[in-house]
Amino acid sequence: MLHNALSVYRFISDLLNAMDARNLSLISAGVAFYAMLAIFPALAALIALWGVFSDPALIDDQVTLLRRFIPADAFSLFETQVHSLINANNSTLGYTTLISLGAALWSTRAGVSALIRGLNAVYSAPHRTGVRRAFAALLLTLCLIAMSLVALAGIVVFPLALALLPLGDATENTFEALRWVLVITAVILGLGLIYRFGPNHKTAHLKTNWISPGALVALVIWGGASWAFSLYLTNFGKYNEVYGSIGAVVALLMWFYISAWVVLLGATLNCELARRHHIKGLQSAQAD
Template identity: 80%
Template sequence: MRHIISGYKFVSEILTAMDKRNLSLISAGVAFYAMLAIFPALAALIALWGVFADPLVIDEQLNLLKQFAPADAFRLVDTQVNALINANDSTLGYTTLVSLGAALWSTRAGVAALIRGLNAVYSAPHRTGIRRTFAALLLTLCLIGMSLVALTGIVIFPIALALLPLGEFTQDIFTTLRWVLVTLAVILGLGLIYRFGPNHKTDYLKTNWISPGALVALFIWGAVSWAFSLYLANFGKYNEVYGSIGAVVALLMWFYISAWVVLLGATLNCELARRRHDRQAEPQAT
């Protein structure tokens, strides 16, 4: 019973900390910039992948989101991805540095908004001038690079498995490994964001690549996204209320939920680190 009460108090402290730092409002800002950044990010990812391999792979792997994203929002993204993939080779397969740079620059705005949210979590000062732009752009490139590595693994594994005498189990193994790779990529992506996003200078607040906040955020994001999709499918009336922009509103709400969960994970890491530091400092104080 004591552990339950202690756990309840800790969760309450996390939510209170998020409320004091206005993370719900910041999540709305992150969602807005994510909405503006999602399609340039997909354009950059497809362009880079299309130089070396078939960009249709991206559309195939995008189907993994179908179980979590709202149906209307998924169709909106999927339609745009197909439009980008079906573009001619001169504008997609061998995208000029200028157009690719523009896509990366637009994507950077979404990452920069998330970094501001992380700074709020840690009560850290914002980077100024060129440092802020450089940090957001570098983190954007790292996240896109990690996505490309994950896609490469997903493509290579079926080829490698086909060479092994696994028989009817090959497809089951591939499906499992695909989910493992995607899960690992998300956890490491969150680790990258949590570790290098905030502008704090305190060593004990540094986050490991695999952190409790990342694991909790991944679990809650999956559960809440699924519940939100279920709600929209059965009770939501976005299309009736918002008409033709219902899918856009659903996607924006999903981004808001996702941003809030990411900041929740960061808050959890921050509070755990501070508690651990306080416990270590107590014997020295006495």
């Protein structure tokens, strides 16, 4: 029992030391900065694309899911911008020009590109150069937005389908449970996409599965850390008193930093587990 506890402690210590050696805390700050610049263009692109196929107002009902994870001041800023985009002219949302949509996607790409650089640091992989770097980031951005649209469609459509079933009093609880299952599934698959195709490593044994230990751990820690940060801001940290009118911006930036650090933690966990598994395999082969 004590031996197992010491082994877990050493593994966690090695994991944190690996993150420190790769300056992932500093990289997380850079990712958070670019995420701050990218989030609202990403929302514009997401709402514009959704508006082509359905009523953008449906997005508004799903935004409340984020209230439990994003600090109140930051959520207010986020929610205000979503309302502004949704309440825009319907023709603008439904028939956004390719140029404006392309600009939004390109701005979003900058945030994804920063995250890819962090993943390359985790795996000590060389950065893609020039056009390849921009293309990889843009392709991953498009995939993440497409996945978000599919998840959003599922969150909206599945409850409507369930409403037709004779579930009685259990209907509301079933709706809520289904929404969370879909959200959690979308986050895990999104992390799987990032971990699998983000890093520029060529080594086969470092390839990550769609559902990985790092993604599961990152999901749990991210949920807990976001809740704890919101609780801290509600009871102790009054950013508006210190930063004034930009308090909500600072709170959102800090939340992005926590999120980026947790995502890179999950990547480091996957990398460390793959490395240890590979070493054990080599040792077993040599023993034979």
